[in-house]
Amino acid sequence: MDAHPGLPLSRPCLSIWQRTTRYSPLLNEGLDAELPSSADAVVIGSGISGSLTAYELLCSPNGPKTVIMLEAREACSGASGRNAGHCRPDAFRGFSALSKIHNPEQAMKIIAHEKLVLQLVKSFIDKHGIQCDFDCCRTYDVIMGEDFHRYATESFEAYKKAGGDVSDIAWLDADKAKEATRVPSALGAFEWSAASLHPAKLCQAILAMNKSLGMSLFTHTPATSITPSGSPFAPWTINTPRGAITTPLVIHATNAFAASLLPQLKGFVTPTRAQAHKLVPTPAFTGTRMLTHTYSLRFALHHFYSVIQRKADGALVLGTSRGIPGLSEATKREITGSCDDRTMSEELQDDAVRSFKRVFPEWGEEALGEGLECGWTGILGMTPDSVPFVGPVPDLPGQYVIAGFNGHGMARIFGCAPGLVKMMMGGTWQDTGMPEVFRISSERLQRLAQQ
Ligand SMILES: Cc1cc2nc3c(=O)[nH]c(=O)nc-3n(C[C@H](O)[C@H](O)[C@H](O)COP(=O)(O)OP(=O)(O)OC[C@H]3O[C@@H](n4cnc5c(N)ncnc54)[C@H](O)[C@@H]3O)c2cc1C
Incomplete structure (x- = not known):
């Protein structure tokens, strides 16, 4: 699986959120540091999905000791750093459409999950005193x-x-x-x-918390392919232009670019x-x-x-x-x-x-x-069914994905990232609290392929 049809382009335009946080010391973090050759977990992507997943991993009692994050460009320079600043749950509007795509029970769960996410975002920001212009x-x-x-x-x-x-x-x-x-x-x-917020300030604050918990962030370091390492303990090698990292745990938090490293998602993200x-x-x-x-x-x-x-x-x-x-x-x-x-x-x-x-x-x-x-x-x-792909990647043990947020990630990620980490730590899907239709599975991919 070494094909990568696309990586984020270098030198993107700057959003209002990026223009107002050019001071952030993390923007080019790890640029001159040597890339370690191994880690207990590697998170690919420094948006809200990657940042929050890494945070939850770092806070897990039995979580990985060494967590590395790879980011193709500067920190938080994907959709999380360039959105429209809304954390706006769907209150009811999507019910009919989601009922048709999935079923009324799942539509109900999706809407309930978004309401919950608003509360989760608020309590996370309150708990950590994050200054991100959060306005309920x-x-x-x-x-x-x-x-x-x-x-x-x-x-x-x-x-x-x-x-x-x-x-x-x-x-x-x-x-x-x-x-x-x-x-x-x-x-x-x-x-x-x-709610509205300054998404880059939120994301950068989580990255800073991750750094203080021991995470190493390597910006301007695209993962270009993932290959089997041959080691039973750390079966994956993530290849980058700056070297390779071997790890047992890979988290694809690459959203729009997920199919670059996971070709099975081509056409589905x-x-x-x-x-x-x-x-x-x-x-x-x-x-x-x-x-x-x-x-x-x-x-x-x-x-x-x-x-x-x-x-x-x-x-x-x-x-x-x-x-x-x-x-x-x-x-x-x-x-x-x-x-x-x-x-x-x-x-x-x-x-x-x-x-x-x-x-x-x-x-x-x-x-x-x-x-x-x-x-x-x-x-x-x-995604064709309007919901993200979250969970263990079928047939690739140790690889997980959290991607495909359909322009609506601020109302979903704070439920999905903690849920994903619960699964990594041995929990069941029920423990995650996510609607079942968010789960990536071979059946879902096959069904979408037939549509
Ligand atoms: C203009 C605009 C307006 C929006 N408005 C809203 C809104 O108001 N409300 C809302 O809920 N949502 C909105 N969204 C969507 C929201 O921003 C996303 O759903 C959310 O930010 C997704 O977060 P993420 O972390 O999954 O993805 P991203 O923030 O895109 O993060 C993915 C990261 O992965 C990196 N990456 C990709 N491939 C690789 C690789 N191979 N190696 C290393 N790094 C890689 C990327 O550079 C990127 O930083 C908007 C998006 C845009 C663009």
Whole structure:
């Protein structure tokens, strides 16, 4: 298994999160250090998945003594360092779609798991006193189109009928929604609990904790292949341009790039480019007039924009979606299957900013220094059944994967990483608390291959 169709590209563009943490001492950690030739565990990927999995391993009483992390670029430079800053559980909306893809029981579990993850993120940040602009807030799904109105309402009713907990969800009819959301064209809105945060600060804080627990991080060190070592005690050799490491335990936390080292995931974890932007508010959105909630402006199921106004500095983060109608073929090609986070799309940016201003007409004229400041891209790992691959890799004893977060990792990883480590330490799937459909298995891969 030495094929690697793609590695993260060097010198990617910088997100707002990276631009504001260029001071982090871990960015280029281990660049000049000699790579050890062996370790008890090697985590590949320094995003939130890799960082949290390593943390849980380091804290396990019977966990590995030596943990090494390999990162192809600078620390936390994948999706975790370039997302839209939302930790936003699905409250009910995905119920219908997930029921069709899987079944209602699993759909219910997925939604319950996301709610739990919000609590897990909060308690982790509180417990460790992590300064990452974490803001527990309420969020709106603002309904901007009739079709989505129908879809969301049906999904809400189906979720409720199936016994889903709707106690945290408020429905606002058109009049109430227009007033509460400040969106004059709103057809209604659902409201529930969510959070926003500075994802790079969170990830870097976990990496720093890992370092103090003894983990060695080697940035700019891509794993290029994994080969059998021939040793019964440490059966895997991870090859890198800086040398090879032999280990009994490999964790693939490479998200969009998982198929590079695990070719059996080719076609099942598809790199897909996403884009977000930073806007400096006009006076109508400053001080006491800042947005109190985060938003998803929902024109259709796959046509939406996420909006966060950060309490920390008042900046707005505007995320885009893949289903914008009328996109040029060139832009569509730039999205699906793309690993290029060096560049961004002017077309997506223009659409997002134009749509945002139309939705919030109060925005008004921009003075110099207000309005769009920058945009950036990052690579998502999409799976055909909308859920990640977590667990022991079939037929490769000692190799585990946590990848394929479908652009929604902040609402899943804090449940998946501790669960994965429980399995590594001998626990059962039931011990992990994860929905069964997250599990990687030969059956799942075969089923997906037949679809
Ligand atoms: C623009 C954008 C907006 C988003 N918005 C949100 C949001 O608001 N809410 C939300 O929940 N999610 C959002 N996401 C998705 C979220 O960021 C991801 O689901 C999450 O960060 C995945 O974390 P991860 O650690 O699994 O992957 P990553 O953070 O991508 O980490 C994988 C790491 O592995 C490294 N790597 C890959 N291959 C190798 C190799 N061979 N050797 C060594 N290292 C390797 C990569 O360089 C990378 O650092 C967004 C993503 C993007 C791009």
